[in-house]
Amino acid sequence: MKIFSAKQIYQADKYTIEKQQIKSDELMERVAIQIFNWLHLRLQGAPVKIQLFCGIGNNGGDGVAVARHLQEHGYAIEVHIVNYSEKRSDDFLLNLNRLKERKIWPNFINNDSEFPEISKEDIVIDAIFGIGLNRNPDAWVVKLMQKINTSEAFVLAVDLPSGLFTDKPVKNKDAVVKANHILSFQTPKLVFFLPETGVYANQWEIIDIGIDAEFIANTEVDYELISKLEVLPTYIPREKFAHKGTYGHALIIGGSYGKIGAVQLASKSCLRAGSGLVTAYLPKCGYVPMQTAVPEIMVLTDEHEEFITKIKFEITPDVIGLGIGLGTANETQKALGNFLKKNKTPLVLDADAINILALNEAFLKNLPAQTVLTPHPKELERLLGKWKDDFDKLKKAKAFSKKYDCVLVIKGAHTITVYDNKGYINTTGNPGMATAGSGDVLTGIITGLIAQGYGALKAAIFGVYLHGTSGDIAVEKLGYQALTASALIDSLGNAYIDLFKQPEQPPQVEEQEQQ
Numbered sequence: 285m286k287i288f289s290a291k292q293i294y295q296a297d298k299y300t301i302e303k304q305q306i307k308s309d310e311l312m313e314r315v316a317i318q319i320f321n322w323l324h325l326r327l328q329g330a331p332v333k334i335q336l337f338c339g340i341g342n343n344g345g346d347g348v349a350v351a352r353h354l355q356e357h358g359y360a361i362e363v364h365i366v367n368y369s370e371k372r373s374d375d376f377l378l379n380l381n382r383l384k385e386r387k388i389w390p391n392f393i394n395n396d397s398e399f400p401e402i403s404k405e406d407i408v409i410d411a412i413f414g415i416g417l418n419r420n421p422d423a424w425v426v427k428l429m430q431k432i433n434t435s436e437a438f439v440l441a442v443d444l445p446s447g448l449f450t451d452k453p454v455k456n457k458d459a460v461v462k463a464n465h466i467l468s469f470q471t472p473k474l475v476f477f478l479p480e481t482g483v484y485a486n487q488w489e490i491i492d493i494g495i496d497a498e499f500i501a502n503t504e505v506d507y508e509l510i511s512k513l514e515v516l517p518t519y520i521p522r523e524k525f526a527h528k529g530t531y532g533h534a535l536i537i538g539g540s541y542g543k544i545g546a547v548q549l550a551s552k553s554c555l556r557a558g559s560g561l562v563t564a565y566l567p568k569c570g571y572v573p574m575q576t577a578v579p580e581i582m583v584l585t586d587e588h589e590e591f592i593t594k595i596k597f598e599i600t601p602d603v604i605g606l607g608i609g610l611g612t613a614n615e616t617q618k619a620l621g622n623f624l625k626k627n628k629t630p631l632v633l634d635a636d637a638i639n640i641l642a643l644n645e646a647f648l649k650n651l652p653a654q655t656v657l658t659p660h661p662k663e664l665e666r667l668l669g670k671w672k673d674d675f676d677k678l679k680k681a682k683a684f685s686k687k688y689d690c691v692l693v694i695k696g697a698h699t700i701t702v703y704d705n706k707g708y709i710n711t712t713g714n715p716g717m718a719t720a721g722s723g724d725v726l727t728g729i730i731t732g733l734i735a736q737g738y739g740a741l742k743a744a745i746f747g748v749y750l751h752g753t754s755g756d757i758a759v760e761k762l763g764y765q766a767l768t769a770s771a772l773i774d775s776l777g778n779a780y781i782d783l784f785k786q787p788e789q790p791p792q793v794e795e796q797e798q799q
């Protein structure tokens with residue numbers, strides 16, 4: 285699913301209004317009906333008090349229009365106009381008049397007004413600011429937001445929580461409404477997926493307001509949300525007459541004394557991702573544990589007992605996954621530098637391989653085209669330097685990916701894969717995956733996909749998706765705390781099977797035969 289910027293959303297509105305020959309207030313009416321339906325379905329006419337806090341722009345207009353529908357269906361409403369500016373939008377005014385025609389008199393809140401009482405049994409509709417927020421709200425509006433936030437009432441945000449900008453971070457943490465649920469129009473907002481602002485958007489849902497399909501199809505975006513629909517077309521089916529050679533030979537290089545398990549995890553997940561053959565290259569101390577733990581994996585060893593000092597092998601792998609548990613000993617750094625000078629095989633670099641690149645910037649120019657790098661936040665910081673905020677991080681990541689022609693997988697709750705100026709935001713996974721070795725498994729999966737013939741970018745996007753689905757399947761059986769990296773590997777098969785599962789249908793009621 286494409287993620288539009290605020291500017292593109294305004295363009296989409298304009299385009300849709302012209303193409304469908306509707307007036308702008310009709311689009312607002314679509315929004316209002318959908319929000320009303322969402323509430324009505326859940327409340328079923330319950331006598332709960334609904335307090336609507338509406339700004340003076342189109343976000344406020346949406347809120348005012350929802351109020352009218354609620355009142356028409358007998359709900360107990362209180363409409364508050366948060367009067368933060370004189371510049372009221374036309375559609376806000378139109379809907380305000382429609383309210384007045386129905387003898388609904390809103391309460392106007394100004395900077396010297398007393399705020400209304402909000403009880404924890406109430407429902408609050410937050411329609412103060414939408415995507416038009418372009419500066420910090422005034423102090424009195426922040427106080428009102430605080431009143432909402434401390435009320436313990438259920439808060440439903442219209443389009444996005446008021447106070448969240450679409451293109452910059454939040455400076456004052458008190459100046460954002462904490463919503464329990466967000467109904468966002470047509471497209472989720474980028475800020476829902478970034479660590480600093482995503483904390484304000486735990487629960488969101490998209491409302492389809494009928495934006496023109498041609499506009500959606502033809503508009504290039506900077507970010508795309510990746511779910512099953514997006515990864516399915518990339519799936520390569522197995523051929524009947526295939527043999528293990530068809531699906532490639534992956535080499536996993538890593539490990540040091542005390543960190544052989546990382547290579548076991550990566551090699552095993554590489555095999556389970558579907559690589560035809562997998563060889564592991566480790567220091568000598570890894571030989572016995574590796575051969576014992578995973579019999580399917582072939583093993584090559586370095587001359588050194590405890591860490592890698594030379595990367596030399598006779599085999600010709602299709603892809604190399606490198607860096608897990610590697611350590612950063614001087615000899616290992618030198619070995620990586622020498623290896624990169626000669627290597628032409630596609631690479632997936634993780635963990636200490638990334639740390640070594642950060643310590644030796646000169647190595648970067650020797651990376652083969654489209655090398656996949658999978659840093660966690662600390663490794664990314666070593667690679668890119670400090671960033672000011674999430675937006676700055678993405679900008680730096682895009683520049684880095686362009687400069688070195690690499691696919692940068694920024695790991696996190698919503699892992700973002702960056703390549704060619706574009707970001708692909710993953711939707712699978714859960715906090716149970718914040719556990720030792722989870723990243724090693726991801727390296728193995730991406731390496732295993734490249735071995736089978738997936739291109740680097742596709743392998744990264746698909747690998748991150750499968751890794752997250754494995755986590756989602758594993759957490760069902762194990763819960764968040766007991767989820768381990770090994771459990772991710774055990775669920776990988778079901779993650780593949782899940783790709784082809786249809787959503788569950790409600791049970792059919794058998795028709796009675798007419799006598």
Ligand SMILES: NC(=O)C1=CN([C@@H]2O[C@H](COP(=O)(O)OP(=O)(O)OC[C@H]3O[C@@H](n4cnc5c(N)ncnc54)[C@H](OP(=O)(O)O)[C@@H]3O)[C@@H](O)[C@H]2O)[C@@H](O)CC1
Pocket residue numbers: 293296297311312315339340341342343344345346368369371373412413414415416417418419420421422442443444469470493495
């Ligand atoms: N396709 C869709 O998605 C559709 C979206 N729709 C809805 O429209 C919403 C966007 O509406 P909007 O453009 O009128 O902006 P909104 O957020 O209501 O802000 C109002 C104005 O406030 C101002 N302002 C900004 N910051 C400020 C501050 N700190 N303190 C004081 N004032 C401040 C700024 O004006 P300025 O003063 O800068 O001229 C701004 O224009 C969108 O979120 C969705 O709910 C639907 O109705 C139709 C289909």
Ligand SMILES: Nc1ncnc2c1ncn2[C@@H]1O[C@H](COP(=O)(O)OP(=O)(O)O)[C@@H](O)[C@H]1O
Pocket residue numbers: 659660695696697698699712713714715716717718719720721722723724725726751
């Ligand atoms: N809260 C979370 N939600 C979803 N995925 C997560 C979360 N925390 C971590 N992960 C995933 O788990 C993996 C952790 O990787 P990493 O930190 O490199 O682990 P390790 O170094 O222990 O192998 C990443 O793929 C990351 O996206």
Ligand SMILES: [K+]
Pocket residue numbers: 343410411412413414441442443444445446
């Ligand atoms: K809002």
